[in-house]
Amino acid sequence: MLKLLFFLFLLFLFVTLYSFKKRVDNILDAIFPKKHAPNSSKHPEELVQCATCGVYLPKHAAVKKIKFNGEIVYFCSVECKKNYKKG
Numbered sequence: 001m002l003k004l005l006f007f008l009f010l011l012f013l014f015v016t017l018y019s020f021k022k023r024v025d026n027i028l029d030a031i032f033p034k035k036h037a038p039n040s041s042k043h044p045e046e047l048v049q050c051a052t053c054g055v056y057l058p059k060h061a062a063v064k065k066i067k068f069n070g071e072i073v074y075f076c077s078v079e080c081k082k083n084y085k086k087g
């Protein structure tokens with residue numbers, strides 16, 4: 001019985017320390033923002049889907065087309081844009 005209590009105590013200690021560490025990490029991140037982090041959640045690169053072949057690509061790299069109804073469709077290449085017109 002004592003062993004079980006000891007085990008539960010260790011588990012509790014682990015969970016407490018883990019959540020505490022996470023909290024400290026959050027505080028440290030707020031004070032010292034990680035500039036080297038490539039995937040900053042504040043400015044995620046928006047992905048768009050090619051309307052012809054279905055490939056996902058960054059919005060800045062996409063070929064844009066605005067349809068007559070105001071809807072914007074994106075393409076991975078000029079070729080896909082041409083094919084979209086055909087279909």
Ligand SMILES: [Zn+2]
Pocket residue numbers: 050051052053054055075076077080
């Ligand atoms: Zn495409």
